[in-house]
Structure formats: C-alpha cells, structure tokens
Amino acid sequence: MRITEQLLRQRSEHNDGILSELEEVALHQFEIEKIENVDKLCKHLKILLLQNNIIEKIENVQRLKELEYLNLALNNITKIENLGGCESLKKLDLTVNFIDVTDLEESVLNLKDNEKLEDLYLMGNPCTEWDGWRLFVVASLPQLRQLDGKLITPSERIEAARRLSSLKSQLKEKIKEKQAKPQSETSSTAYTTENRKKMYLEMARVSLTPASGRGYVLTSNGDHVHRRRNCRVEMKYMTIV
Template sequence: MSRLYDTIEPAVIDEEILQTAVEEQGPKEEAGKIAQDEGIDFSDVTSLRLDYKNILKIDNLWCFTSLVKLQLDNNIIEKIEGLDTLVNLIWLDLSFNNIEVIEGLTKLVKLEDLTLYNNRIQKIENLDTLKELHVFSIGNNDIKELDNVTYLRRFKKLQTLNISGNPISEHEDYKIFVVAHLPMLEYLDYRLVDKTSKQAAYEKYEIAILELQHDEKQAEKKAEEDLTKKKENDRHMNAYVEGLSGPYLFESMYAEDAEGHKLKMIPGVDELLLCTYKEKFTEICEQIFEYGLAKHDERMVEKDTFLECLNDAKNENKALAAEKIEDFLDYKKKLWADLNQISDQKMLEMSIAEYNQRTTALWEMLMMFEMQLVDQLEDAIKDFERNMSDMVSAFVETVQGYFTQCRDLENQHHERLVELSIITLEKVVKNEMDEEIPDDVRELFVDKDTIINAVSSSHDVHLLKIDNREDELITRINGWMTDFIEETHQKEEISRNRARVTEINNLIDHLRDELDNLDLQTAPY
C-alpha cells in the first residue's frame, strides 16, 4: 500500500534539506536574490514542501512556527511526531507513508485539511482537539470497523471525507451508514452527498441514530460538568487554596498520625474532637479559601490591566514608527522617479546625499521610538512589580494570621487532650473506667510518660501539617510573582527589544542596498 524505497538510504530532516527546500520554494528573481543574501528566517515561512525525500522521521521543524501548509507526502515516515510547535498549521499532507497510528496531532488545533491517504492505519483516533477539521482523507488504509465512522461525528465542521479503499468500504451498507452517521458531510469519497441520499440514510438508521444522539448528549453533559469542575479546581490551584474548602487539611493531619487515631478512641475525645476542634478548624480553612479566591481575582485584574497597558504602549509605538516609515517610502518612491531624470552630476550627488541623510535620520528616529518604548515599559513593569508585591505581601500577612489561628486551635486541643489523657490514666490505674478501651489504646496508659509522649507526637504531626501547608502557599505565590516578572521583563521584553532593533537595522540596510543597486545613468561618487 505505502511507498517503499528499498534501495535508497532514509533521509533525515536536517538544516541542509530545510534550507534547500525553503530557498527552492521561496521568492524568485530579485526578491529571491535578496532573500538568499539576507537569509530566510524559518519562523517566517508559511508553506513548506518536503515530499519525495525518503524521510523516515519528522524532526527539526520547531523553528517553523508560522507554517500554514506542510507537505510530507510520499516518504517513508512511520510515526507522526515533531509537529507540536506548528500550532498555525491549517493544511497537512502525510499521504503515501508507512504510518500505523494516528498520533502527535494534539497541538494542531487550527488544522482544517488533513490527508493520511495510503498508509497502514487501522483506527481513526486521537483527533479530538482538531475542532476545525473540514477535510479529512483517510482512504487506502486498513480500517475495518464501521465504529471508526461514528468517531467522526464529533467534528461538526467536517464536510469532505475520503475513506474509500479501506476494508470497511467493502461493507454492503458502507456509504449509507456513513451518510446516516455523518449528516454534516457534503462530499464522500469525492462525490457530492445530495439531500435525498441523506434522508434515505437517516430513515434506515433512525433508531440507531436516536440512541447515539442520546448517548452523545449524556457524554457531552458529563464532559461539560467535568470541564466546569476542572476550571474550578484550576482556579483553586491558581489561588493556592486548593484543599482548604472543607475539612481536608484537618483530616490530612490524622492521615499519617497513628497515635492520633488511637487517642481518638479515648472516652470523651471524639466529642471534643468532632464537635469543637474540627468545626472551628474547618471554619478557619474556609475563611482562608474564600479570602484566597477573592485576592486571586484582584491579582488577575491587576495583571490583565498591566498586560493591556503594555500592549497599548507597543501598538501606539508601532503605529508611530509605521507612520514615519510610510512617509519615508513615499519620499523614496518620488526620489526614485526623479533620479533617472537627473543628468546633472552635482544635482544627482546632492539627491543621493540627501537620501543617505534621511535614511540615517529615519534610523535615529526609529531607534529613539524604541528607546522611549523600552523606558516606558520598564517603568510600567516596575510599577506593576511594586503594586503586585504590595498585594502579595498583604495577602501573605493575612493568610499567616489565619494559619496562626489554626495553630492556636491545635495548641488548645493539645492542652485539653493532655488533661483528658491524665484523667483517663488515673481512672485506668484505679480500675475506675466505665467505658471499654481497645487493647492498643490501653497500652498507651502504662504510665504518664507513655501517654504524654503519644499526645505530643500527635501534636507535632498536626503542627507540621499546618506549617507545611502555610509554607507551600507562601512559596508558591511568591514564586508566581517572581516568575511572572522575570518572564515579562527578562524574556519577553528583552527578546522583543532585540528583535525590534534587528528589524530596524535590517530595514535601514535594505533601504541603503536599494540605492546601491539602482542602475543610474550617472554613477554616485
């Protein structure tokens, strides 16, 4: 079924193959010469053909972040991989390869046209994220089960499907089954699906379709509920208060507390524990939880406002620079028309000198705009860091107060438990215990030191749990603030500035090269 190149060594997608392909498929004539001289940035390439190159493994395409169309057909590829960074891909051709499993496409959420024709695929799967899929070609593979067709019902925008040449296409009711189960199709196996065929197909499979729709609605409802729950959980995580809504922290204190489980069996402890301590402890945790969510929302508003200010400043600066460049290009267009009309050497030299001066002035102007933007963004980042630092500090201080209340409750409980344990010890010694005590609990009442050690051990476990949860919360929120500032300033802003300076320099070099390449009747001095 698939193309096999038995006598040719498998190729690797390396720098040389990519460079050659980009140059061959890039701009031609003068534009192509400029592109080759200046070098083509892979991140700017939107279309790439790597067909008929005997490629075995997809690799080294991570630079092609702007790629919209990719052809990898007629190779010997066995596995779909190495495509995660191509998030702008709309059209992908992997036909005539040796692929056995559909995988590695999860990140390609913009994909509209996917061709896997003539491979070794047995099952249609792992395409759930491709919500924009319009065209899907999976013909000439090894798909045997009609259930593969029902999988495609989730792609509401799918209009064109080619699945011919698979074992399922030999089924007696193949076409009518596909049309009935995929009512959104306009074309099946390169033929138009008319309304009459759709109606006839639906009538034949009406009961099965209704049952399927019912199951899909139930599954969709469950998925929505799960998504809502996940969003809530994510919000709790991002607010650093997950597990603080309810008795989770309290219960976790006893999860690894062997002594505590025994102490709960002492007569009177259960009432002390459940009716008093647990209730108050959980109430404080709920206060931390609600406070944490409220302050998280405030931080997100501050963050969004900050990012919006940054974008506004960048867009305003970009528009200002674009206006100056447009003015210069208008001047250049007029100058180019005038230069070929000038026969006087001195006048020609003056015009060229003026062009060079204005080119330099444009460079200075653009660099000045960029420096102004850098200063503006630097001030904005500092202001945000100061404001966010104040917000985080206030949040941490309040949360620490809540956790102190939790520790105070634990200390109070510990003191009461010590008192109750001593009273119980005295009753055990005097054989005055009315209630039955399990043997492993009775072993704690050998003497005063044993029971006090058990109570103290349980107390230490509880305090450690409280301390660890407090430390975790504070560490995570401080880490978030540090990482966000570093990401915004150190990575994004510095990278943007470097790219902008390079862009300005490349523009000026290009403008000067254009003058040098002009075929003037009188050569410049």
C-alpha cells in the same frame, strides 16, 4: 524516517524555515512511520500532507486547532482516532488504508466532534466492501457534504437516517463474520499492513520512490482478489497526487 525539526525546516524553505508561522507542509513519500513533532513545532498548520508513507496510527495532531486539511491516503491506518482537537478540520483523506468493518463504527464516532468536517475519503479501505458502509457513514456524520468526492444528496440523507438501525445490525453481523474467519485464510500475499510495509521498504532499499515505481504494488502475483482491487485503487490514486 522520523519527522524531526530539521526535516520540517527543510520542508518549509518557502517560509524561511520559521516553523511557528508555517501553514502548510508536504511530507508525502518520505517513508514516515509515525506522526510526531508537528503539533509542537507547527501549531498554525492548516494543511498537512502525509500521503504515501507507512504511518500506522493517527496521533500527535490533537493540538493543531487550525488544521483544515489532513491527507493520510496510502498509509497503514486501521482506525480513525485522535482528531477531536482538530476543531477546524474540513477535509480528511484516508484513501487506501486499512480501516475495516471491525473499527468502522468507532472510527465514525471519533469524528463526531469535528463539526466543520465536510469532505471525507475512505475509498480503498476494507470497510467499503460492505454494501451499507456509505449510508452508515452518512447517517452517522450529518456534517459531511461529500463522501469519496460524491455529493451527499438530501434524499440519501433521508434514506440513511431511515435505515440506520438496520445498518447497525448488519454491521454487527459483518463483524461477527470477520472475527469468525480463520486466520489461516489470510494469504501471505494479501494486501495487509505488514505486507504493504514490507513492499514499501523493499522498494525504498532499491532506491525507487513508491510513486515513481508504482512498483511495490505490482509485485502481487494476482492470487488475491482483495489485494488486486486495492492495488488498482492505489495505483490510480498515485497518478493524481
């Protein structure tokens, strides 16, 4: 599904369909593949809920100067980007996406201009398999107050700053390991953007919403550890959204 003017008007009935004054819009579980039109039609948005779709890229939100909360959990995003213009952004939820160590540093750097960002969620992303990911993010984004719902303490900030140089070296090694891994080692049932999209659309075709079935993640035959773990995180998340 596309984000059209008609869809936005339907989702803004509480605001009499006046898009130019809309401050919040919920578009979760709509089979949306691309973010579009919200920055042109809803310039005063403060809350944009896009969780549980199949969005692959963060785009077309740069002009949302008043946006405070962006929820993109349960999507197919591989990199954090194009948020520099969201100068009011306070909370960003990217729970259970596909941000890996290969794009972690660039993703973090792309948030440096978001000076008001206090609350960031990255749990369930492949990058969190690296033990040093949290300290790396804490050291790189001093404006954060919470990461994955856990308060960042002064002692954690000090440790993160002290270890930043070694963490960068570790990250480079992790990236080398990742890039050296043969493509054939990726299982056809692995939790990838392609497989998630396929499962998502299959469930949509049999008229089950992704949330009601929690089912599209249950099709796993359990032969891949990374997928099993992310399925559990995804199911847990869907019980609270």
